[in-house]
Amino acid sequence: MQKQNKLKVLTNPRLTEAAAIIEKALAQRRTIIVVGECKVLYSGRAKSTLEPGERILIIKEDGSLLVHRPIGYEPVNWQPSGSVFHVQTKADVVEVHAVRQKPRENVRVLFYEVFMVSALSLNDSGEFSLYASEKEMHRAILRKPSLLEEGFTPISYEKKVEPGFVDVYGVDKDGKLVVVEVKRKTAGKEAVLQLARYIDAIKAKADRELRGVLVAPGLGKDVQRLLVTLGLEFKALDPKKCAKVLKKDQNAKLETFFEEGK
């Protein structure tokens, strides 16, 4: 069974044993987990000391390092990927020294006792997808207006119109004004009523024909009827699709595309 290769674990090893495993795993670029009592010294952009206590050290294949205390989401000390490691066994201490080149930074983890050391060969090719937030959906539509419909041209976004902010604002292929309300999740009737309020507010100011389009991955149960009653439209759009659009060209400076005023 090749589990043997995947995983090596020692509990309460002698320090010399632990050091040997760590050094070998570093050479083989395996992932390392060490649990034990240690002190940590950092110097670089700033400087820190962490007095002895029991923590978890993780060293990854790519040369990143994490020291985690038993409390708190963030690592207390770390080193980003690409760090270079040295292991030194002194009298009663194993020192793991991680060096980052630019900027020059050092993290030294000194183990006085090791409760567990583990060397792992992890195989992870699973795709990670982060779906868009609502604001990202706005940006995606501005980036690629055809997501809304062919011929749509955005004019402004997050425009103040008194009840609040209109998500996206533009002109369709016939020159008709279009007000767009975006929702990341299935839209309920609040979304429809919100859009209706914007439409009314804008109509009151400029008496011009308007289209209102609700953009969301889906519509709630009785929302369809309400939408039609109010003369509004619906366009299905998946946040995932937006994320994909943005991936191509992520930080277009939309702030400069449209003047805030108009």
Next chain:
Amino acid sequence: MQKQNKLKVLTNPRLTEAAAIIEKALAQRRTIIVVGECKVLYSGRAKSTLEPGERILIIKEDGSLLVHRPIGYEPVNWQPSGSVFHVQTKADVVEVHAVRQKPRENVRVLFYEVFMVSALSLNDSGEFSLYASEKEMHRAILRKPSLLEEGFTPISYEKKVEPGFVDVYGVDKDGKLVVVEVKRKTAGKEAVLQLARYIDAIKAKADRELRGVLVAPGLGKDVQRLLVTLGLEFKALDPKKCAKVLKKDQNAKLETFFEEGK
């Protein structure tokens, strides 16, 4: 030996065994490490999926959760401290579900195979000290005003002046008021403009001659010109030097040195 209590490790356990250990460790508020093949789903402020692969899951005593891939400094998924956990064993899957209340967020980790599971009782009371933060630079200047310039006498610090807080506030050797803005890193133009806003705000209140001094280890590219244009000054100061000054007299409670009001 009470190492037994500190540490429990199983390698290649059956899923039901792994689930049992995780549930027990959660109940006892111990730190948990699980290594195995899993899929991860997140939904909350945004939404993400992570297809199956081999990763490290850490759950800490305080209810924080981390999922680490074998590459990368940052966790691919996480949940901050205070999350509530549920473990469910289905047919061929163990699901760890972490819920954060506010904002409402869910992370589900579904294990198809567990290579190692470990429950730990970590004891960590070691003090962590970070040197040379921006606030410590303030304190260093208050401690040793000559770091700014000879004859400088601080009056107040972190004083509210409407756009925000002035870092340090004092009088120079000629009795002229000095407003000091401190940056730990090379100062950009935002720092200069921030200082200028403070100066303007204070001038508006008390029509008295003011000097504005930007303190930082260095100045950004075109910042020098802007500084001069606005009639402000620059004083180079290294955070590390500040740390050294503070080391001499570490726990002076500067809060009591100056009354907040004046």
Next chain:
DNA sequence: ATATGCATGTCGCAC
């Protein structure tokens, strides 16, 4: 290479 803006940012502190 540096500069700019975003992040499931997180965290701490003041109001």
Next chain:
DNA sequence: GTGCGACGTGCATAT
């Protein structure tokens, strides 16, 4: 609780 700024922020991208 809510808001605001700092962070060894990290990270991705445009210049």
